[in-house]
Amino acid sequence: MTLEEVIEREGYSVIGRPTPKKDGWIKATGEAKFADDLYFPGMLHGKLLRSPLPHARILHIDTSRAEKLPGVRGVVTAKDFPGILYGDFAHTRDYLPLAQDRVRYIGEEVAAVAATDMDTAEEALDLICVEYEPLPAVFSPEEAMQPEAPQLYDRAPNNIASKSEFHYGDVEKGLAESDYVREDTFETQSMKQGMLEPHACVGLWEGSGKITLWSCKSSPYVVWRHLAMGLGVDPGNIRVIQTYIGGSFSGGKQEGMPMDFCAVILSKKTGRPVKFVHTMDEVLVIGHMRHSMKIRLKTGVKRDGTLVAQHCRIIANGGAHASIGQLSIFLPGLGLNLPYRVPNVQMESYRIYTNTGFAGALRSHTQPQICFARESQIEMIAKELDLDPVEMRRKNARAGGDVTPSGFKLGTFGFLDGLDRVIEASGWREKYGKLPRGRGIGMAGSGMISGARLMSHSASSAQIKIREDGTVALMTGSADIGQGADTVLSMIAAEVLGVRVDDVTYAMIDSDVTPLDPGAFSSRVTLWTGNAVKQAAEDARKQLEEVAAQKLKADPKHLVFRDRRVYVRHDPQRGMDFASLVRSTQNRLGHPVMGQGSYTSGDEPIAVQGGYGNASPAYSASVVVVEVEVDEETGHVTLAGIWNASDCGFPLNPMAVAGQSMGAFTMSMGQALYENLIRIEGQVMNPSFRDYKMPLIVDLPKVENVHLFDIITNDPNGPFGAKEAGQGPGDGVIAALANAIYNATGVRVKSLPISPSKILSGLEESRSNKP
Amino acid sequence: MNYLRELPKFEYLAPQSIPEVCEMLAAHEGEAKLMAGGTDLIIMMRRREVVPHYLIGLKSVPELNFIREEKDGGLTIGAMATSWEIQSSSLVRQRYDFLAKTAADIGSIENLHVSTIGGNLCDGFPCVDFPAPLLTLDAKVKLVSQRGERIVPLDGFYLGYQKTAVEPDELLTEIQILPHNHRYGGAYIKFHDRHAIDITTTGAGAFITLDSDGQTARDVKIALTTSAPVPLRVKGAEAALCGRKVTEEATEEAGRIASEEASPRTSWRSTAEFRTKLVQVLVRRALRQAWRKVTTSSSSGAAPDLWLMHPLDPRIGENR
């Protein structure tokens, strides 16, 4: 079914229509207040002192000279905190607001200063004297796993921060029964979120003990918990208020960070609000990177390309902290369950502590890495067996109704439709193997969850209040991080209540006010929070329906809410204005119109160490094709075209879906070709956006060569059939590029980024191998 | 490397004329830094790589910002001419389209409007782009101090990594390019990872004047970016071509010789090996392009919208 047909059949008045983002205007005009735009009377400026050493014992910290500097109002060290570890998974928790007796990477926070201005705060940092005893450091996971390697934490022998292992079916038997078995090792690099707004916050600790943090947090409730944990105070004393967010992509905006703790503790010390803003340098040096991985993938297939067994072993560089790594190291298993039918799968993945910035969540959390490995290898297998890579994918593709070996229940899964779309639109049949030298085409497929059911808190909730003018106040706990949550959730409410998107206001998250919710990550907001919003809107509508039915002398079942009116379906003249209905209900009859809703997806837990169960209520599918031009003398790659088909269930806001799809594409393209956070002996060499190279507009194909397709499957678990759209479309991109480069040059690059020098070396090698 | 911080404290001086600049330089020798666009200097100060007491701003000196044709037909560019002004100057475009193109590719649109040619030359980094094309043009620079003026050829201006002939009390005021009396064509081709706004991994400039026979190269100049501690003329490669027809084989040979003359280093940005390979390719391409220009048409002037053309735009196909 096409988008138009669905809109027609369902009679949608709001959803399905391209809708500009609600806050576009105030962001474009600069009116929107980001955390760094907040000013309070008497506010101080904070700055963090960072470790210059990759691994050392802290023997002594002398802050006295800094404290005496005019303009300095407070200096804090670990001693000012209760020394309680905070973090996500109880068994891996290792964060402290400031390093206590040990620093474990260059950039780790050691002390903080609050002063009347930024220059003074920085000057004060120079006056803090830290006596370190350097310890041997280890930077690569392989070395860190050796028995004689320096140990980062006593509780983690061999520096294994966390691991995840599973085995479904019988891989050994499957491999034995395969006609062809192939093993490859793929390597991926460290990558950063690259959000434009660096982390920023303002902390206030009032005399009454009330603690408030204003910050650009995508998961304000997670931060709320972290703050309570690390400060050792009752969560009820803490209030986290979200500001506008200039991009998140997970990482530090998802959790409590040293700057957040130091802002509030320095406020306590000075009696003033304290602001911290990271420089981009700091953002690039601290943790929250995408895990760099070494992925060893062994796959067995039948002669005809049927996948039989897959065994994956991953070693990931976790850096100096656990972060959310226990989840990170489980999630590659998703890739082994989606999007192909592999009856026997086995994974052992290890996340290793090293003396580098720590790794955590980043858009599509570990999926681009695993897809790079799997989709590159499928192409190599097809080549080896002389099979058509498209047909090989088709043969093995999953479909709606499948249950994967580890228990994922795929309600809908439009993989094959997507495959057909991009194959046709890209002219694949005319191009594959037929393009001139230096020009190539490549593809990859992927699947993605719509919100993980893996955390102890995964349920969403929403509240709606209708004002007497017929406008709707919508509140959830899911932050708009630029992804368009404000707009799509408002659209859902507007559709149910028959008002316009502009009639709905979307509140910033405020832990004292807005409903509880885990936040914006894991592609969960549209489906989970969207369902909660839909339910809240239906609840509010029901309250209005009863009154309208009486007034219009109609059966509530026959009422239609549309275009700011309520009317009887078979007699549209018999109706009333939405706002006057609200006034009658609320102001005359005394029934405040307030709806509430929630969504969860079952309670049976899945162990992140590798457990069985349905990871998500819905799964999206994506297939991407890219065409590249490779300069065979320099190895330089230029993208000529993109064809991306993604099954988002139903595109509630097609404009936002396209934006997300393109964003996800571009981000993965950055990882494929350019981005790499380079550390030498633990020191970041490229901490700026000049040297940490994210793709530019000129690196993308011309607009006329970018083709995005929505595959509509109307998932029964999604609000109006919608699934995720923000991450999945990027998952296969790296592999598609690797495959296209291979197609253009015959060079197979198995480590990222696929740099010109690697391509050139490959070309030379193949030339010298030819007789 | 130090991390980016707030600017250190300094005193800003705003001279109005060249003599005033010289006076300030002399008065604060060793303690002052000239500031042109500041696109490099400010970053170095924020990283505490230089911490001057005084910043002598050159923006307030109008006589440093010009692009003019001399009576003898030569071209002179003031030190404070911005990359944007150079890329949009019809004088530069008509004469030396490749210099206009070089200017157009100095970073982002913001950077174009702020960065100056004087700052680019005085940086002393081997990775900046103006020196190579200017070296192929045999450009000279004028250095001025209270002690007097001197004209220094750019070939010889670079003494080492981040070391130039500019004395602490001196100011670079202008860049001089003498007229060319024969048909000529030039090109500057740089390689970097992204399609724009990127540090040059390696670059090569070539400038060819045609002999009166209309068949052979009368003179060839080739210069490289990021291929040695300094911007580098590769004279062996040049010599191999002088007096010859610039055929495919000749460009091939020149590329090979140039790559032997180059001594790039390995850093986290790239390897010496890759850079050496690039020298070969880029020199060949620059020569090919310059030769095409010299033999086919009179230098035509660059396309009007040089900045951020799409990589697959046929108009940049000539880079191959």
Ligand SMILES: Cc1cc2nc3c(=O)[nH]c(=O)nc-3n(C[C@H](O)[C@H](O)[C@H](O)COP(=O)(O)OP(=O)(O)OC[C@H]3O[C@@H](n4cnc5c(N)ncnc54)[C@H](O)[C@@H]3O)c2cc1C
């Ligand atoms: C995002 C970005 C992208 C960039 N991309 C490129 C690029 O593609 N190619 C490239 O070549 N460069 C690039 N650069 C570097 C830089 O912009 C250029 O080198 C620029 O031309 C420097 O000029 P400026 O006027 O900003 O110099 P400044 O920073 O003001 O000065 C540089 C140095 O020269 C000295 N100086 C300046 N003027 C004089 C003078 N008249 N006499 C004596 N000494 C002087 C200063 O004291 C200082 O030491 C980029 C920079 C950035 C930030």
